[in-house]
Amino acid sequence: MTSAIMPTYAPADIAFEHGEGVYLYSTDGKKYVDFGSGIAVSALGHSHPHLVAAIQEQAGKVMHYSNLYRIPGQETLAQRLVDNSFASSVFCTNSGAEAVECGLKIVRRYHDVNGNPDKYRVITCTGSFHGRTLATLSAAKNEKHMDGFTPMLDGFDQVPFGNLNELRAAVTEETAAILVEPIQGEGGITYAEPEYFKRLRDTADEFGLLLFLDEVQTGIGRTGKLFAHEWADIQPDVVAAAKGLGGGFPVGACLANEKATAAMAPGTHGSTFGGNPMASAAANAVLDIVLGDGFLENVQKTGAYLRTKLEELSAKHAFLGDVRGQGLLTGIVCDDSVVNLDLVKAAENIGLLTVPAGANVVRVLPPLIVTEAEIDEGMAILDQACGEMGG
Numbered sequence: 001m002t003s004a005i006m007p008t009y010a011p012a013d014i015a016f017e018h019g020e021g022v023y024l025y026s027t028d029g030k031k032y033v034d035f036g037s038g039i040a041v042s043a044l045g046h047s048h049p050h051l052v053a054a055i056q057e058q059a060g061k062v063m064h065y066s067n068l069y070r071i072p073g074q075e076t077l078a079q080r081l082v083d084n085s086f087a088s089s090v091f092c093t094n095s096g097a098e099a100v101e102c103g104l105k106i107v108r109r110y111h112d113v114n115g116n117p118d119k120y121r122v123i124t125c126t127g128s129f130h131g132r133t134l135a136t137l138s139a140a141k142n143e144k145h146m147d148g149f150t151p152m153l154d155g156f157d158q159v160p161f162g163n164l165n166e167l168r169a170a171v172t173e174e175t176a177a178i179l180v181e182p183i184q185g186e187g188g189i190t191y192a193e194p195e196y197f198k199r200l201r202d203t204a205d206e207f208g209l210l211l212f213l214d215e216v217q218t219g220i221g222r223t224g225k226l227f228a229h230e231w232a233d234i235q236p237d238v239v240a241a242a243k244g245l246g247g248g249f250p251v252g253a254c255l256a257n258e259k260a261t262a263a264m265a266p267g268t269h270g271s272t273f274g275g276n277p278m279a280s281a282a283a284n285a286v287l288d289i290v291l292g293d294g295f296l297e298n299v300q301k302t303g304a305y306l307r308t309k310l311e312e313l314s315a316k317h318a319f320l321g322d323v324r325g326q327g328l329l330t331g332i333v334c335d336d337s338v339v340n341l342d343l344v345k346a347a348e349n350i351g352l353l354t355v356p357a358g359a360n361v362v363r364v365l366p367p368l369i370v371t372e373a374e375i376d377e378g379m380a381i382l383d384q385a386c387g388e389m390g391g
């Protein structure tokens with residue numbers, strides 16, 4: 001099939017006509033259990049009545065008029081994120097990469113306004129993913145993603161994820177910040193101990209660095225807390241969020257604490273669309289649900305249930321290994337005999353959507369509204385797909 005779409009993707013030959021809850025229905029009439037959530041985006045599943053109503057209502061009033069004027073919905077959104085986090089201000093973006101870019105700019109400007117313009121380097125981790133813009137590619141240093149796009153931006157020093165000694169050894173007079181994901185999503189649901197993050201906080205304080213967390217995938221309830229760093233009980237200086245924030249409407253956010261916020265002033269950053277009335281209405285509707293009574297506790301509960309079920313599958317099928325993750329950000333490792341994408345395809349053929357990740361991991365990322373019965377349904381399909389893989 002020829003297509004006018006620039007050939008950067010290799011999509012499966014499936015298109016969805018509509019969705020409801022955790023289900024998607026293809027244009028050829030097949031029903032799918034969606035445990036990919038459009039890569040951890042559809043936090044409320046599909047066609048959630050509260051989100052749909054909020055978007056419809058806002059579309060009928062006004063969609064956009066730019067940040068040249070006050071946007072009450074964006075003010076409410078920012079205040080709610082501030083009230084429920086470490087942050088004291090929020091910059092609204094349209095995507096995850098832009099939220100990370102905003103944080104990188106804040107980090108540089110923070111040191112500049114504090115009389116240290118030579119502090120501009122950021123320590124990042126192997127296996128990370130921060131987006132597809134030039135700065136975020138330069139931060140993550142993924143060879144495959146950089147191919148053909150060099151030279152990268154200067155100013156990023158990489159150390160192994162989870163290794164505090166190497167990170168400390170990489171700090172120089174020019175270091176401005178540490179940028180890490182609380183759990184590496186694209187990298188393969190790679191996890192580090194809460195103690196590591198506590199020590200990152202200490203290290204940042206010791207050397208006067210900002211601690212910048214990329215919570216684009218882990219944030220907005222995905223792990224069973226609004227932000228995953230809450231599990232380590234630490235206060236970062238800057239956080240990037242996006243994916244689940246709009247429940248499918250493109251919107252991101254860069255959150256900053258008081259001292260990081262103080263570096264920014266009118267004219268230092270901007271976005272035409274960022275946090276426009278539509279995006280803000282969508283994100284506020286998502287927060288209505290995610291911050292509602294018992295919602296995050298329920299994500300923890302269903303996440304634990306999903307994990308148990310994945311561990312059962314791992315025990316049953318020889319090629320499956322480690323089950324990783326927290327809350328509803330989970331993944332299961334395949335051994336060398338099976339390519340993760342083949343398992344994803346086998347499950348897709350019988351009606352379950354999952355997402356491949358690095359380290360030969362299959363990500364299982366149900367909408368946050370998933371029930372235990374729906375998890376059973378998805379896991380039955382995954383079990384069948386594993387059987388077909390001959391394991």
Ligand SMILES: *Cc1c(COP(=O)(O)O)cnc(C)c1O
Pocket residue numbers: 094095096097098100129130131132181185186214215216217218242243
């Ligand atoms: C998806 C992702 C991004 C990039 O988000 P986009 O909206 O695709 O720009 C950045 N960081 C992490 C951790 C992500 O998972």
